[in-house]
Amino acid sequence: MNADAIILGNRRFLCLSPTLVRLEYAADARFEDRQSVVAAAPRRPARFRAHEREGRWDVLDTGFMQIRAAEHLDPFHRLNLEIRWSDSRLMQCWRPGDRDHQNLGGALRSLDRYGGEAARLDGVHPAGMESPDPLATNWPAWIQCEVDPLYESLHPNPPADFNRGDWLGEARRERNDGRFLHRTFNWYKEARRFAPGLLSASGYFFLNDSESAVFDHEGFPVERRRPGAQDWYFFAYGRNYRQALADFRLLSGPGSLPPLKSLGIQFSRWPAFTEAEIADLVRSFAANGYPLSTIIMDMEWHKEGWGHWEFNPDLIPDPARFFASCREMGLDVVFNDHPLDVREDDEHFTAYVREARPDVEIREREYNGKRVRMAKVDICDKRQNRAFCAVCHAPILKLGLDYWWNDGSRGQMIATSGQLVANQTFFEESERNGRRGMLLA
Known part of the structure; x- marks a missing residue:
């Protein structure tokens, strides 16, 4: 008091x-x-x-x-x-x-679904005690593409597994009786303005x-x-x-100062690159007077499919050598991250389930024609959060990863998004050994 x-x-x-x-x-x-x-x-x-x-x-x-x-x-x-x-x-x-x-408007939580033929921002929601935040509604774009003409123009071919999955049943019923269509267009009506x-x-x-x-x-x-x-x-x-x-x-509180290398040239591409290609990139940038400071690898750094935390043996056959090589070239290394699930066919599955119990949810999902059991990661659940970081993240950070590109998270917490909790968690992970924290999200 x-x-x-x-x-x-x-x-x-x-x-x-x-x-x-x-x-x-x-x-x-x-x-x-x-x-x-x-x-x-x-x-x-x-x-x-x-x-x-x-x-x-x-x-x-x-x-x-x-x-x-x-x-x-x-x-x-x-x-x-x-x-x-x-x-x-x-x-x-x-x-x-x-x-x-x-009100002059606030920041966007995400740039997903903005630009082009999608929602164009043209104002600010009135500020008050119950101002709607249009970005709190996280409709998956691949569901919208079936019912929304704007997304049909952007995604003419919905994924093959569109009609699979128990949780889609209610969305399909809403679509059939018009509720989902109404809510989807209402999302666009709301999303055309900034939150206060x-x-x-x-x-x-x-x-x-x-x-x-x-x-x-x-x-x-x-x-x-x-x-x-x-x-x-x-x-x-x-x-x-x-x-x-x-x-x-x-x-x-004050904002954190970013690490010096994050202010330099950062490079990423799809498809990802091998160690030899990274060395060629470093030489090419240096030859043109632009030293490369950070290499960012998209999801190809791990085995195929979300929920994997094992290295892709085709790109990174020897992780210790990979990080040592990047360090010798003066590079920070960043990996893309989807902290949503841990797959049963991943070597981290058993340890994660053991540490995350008793409330971890295990479910089956279809991926590339195969049914795969996956342990859900609720990043807002403290036990699951700690288990995930200790089992899946810590070994990679110990090898030499500098920080993560957090590409979406899942969590259940009133008035607080899973993305925010994940961002805090992964930022703090990057502050080890007295380093300045950093995160892409």
Whole structure:
């Protein structure tokens, strides 16, 4: 508990800076002190400049904005909370539920399905308490191609195994009665806009952090499991966008400096290359005055098929020699990674299942006409995450891999994507031996 916090009934108020405040509600007055995946930095609250009472309102003054709150045993809503601040000599006021139509937009989670004849971005979703994130819907493109004319033009020949797999049954039924078609086109309608971001011409940003994962004592993301609790941050910065960025850095922590070689020339191609071809590439780049710093191998580094973690003997017959050779040439090495499953015909399968039990799911999937048993990797499950990293990743990193190109992950966690958890995990793997962390995703 922080001594600078103001607790009123079932609410806690923190002034993190004159332009950033935290507002919490918990029915049992047990507030969240762990860092979240969004608010990841240690909190060093400032003090409110003043706390006064005006009728039924408690008024907390940060020096830039005033938080006016009443009914402290109840959750926040627009009748018991308002925030006021001055922007260019005009008084501004925000209440829960207000919509901001001047938000400047946030970052895209992925560039998949954008460009060409697919979705073209032409705006920003209004920012507010329930702003939709179009990129949270992860429809597989090869399902869309059967029902969406946009994807039919891009993928005229769906995969041969399109109609196989139990989980596709519901999608096919939805397609047949029109629900899937409606939802697919609705995805495009939503995806044509950016999700809201931190900066807004309205001069404020509301961040609802109530459900995002928090870090346990080992630094692993876990669900809060606090239904009904509210954990909000409010940024009020007017036209001072630098202040907004500084406040977000205060909340989330500083960005990591990338390793020096990641700023040099990185090279990848499909199909992948042998050791001899890598040596030729290094000589060719150097001869033209452009020294190569990083070699990136797509999924061909391993045996054919996702779920394999054994080296492709045709490209890398001697892994130790391969990494030693790359190191002699001054190269960092990056491998493509699909941490979704471990196949039964892979040498790591038995060890992974043993370490990941009791909750690991084993299922059959068809690949190139063969039925293959595969152990699922839920990267958000701590036991499976640790087992996967120890059994499948650690031996390759020990041989000399510098970092991963994380090409998609699977995980079940409320308000937090498996991709985010995997990115954190694999980034931390690359920080071994005092190195600066790095990841492609």
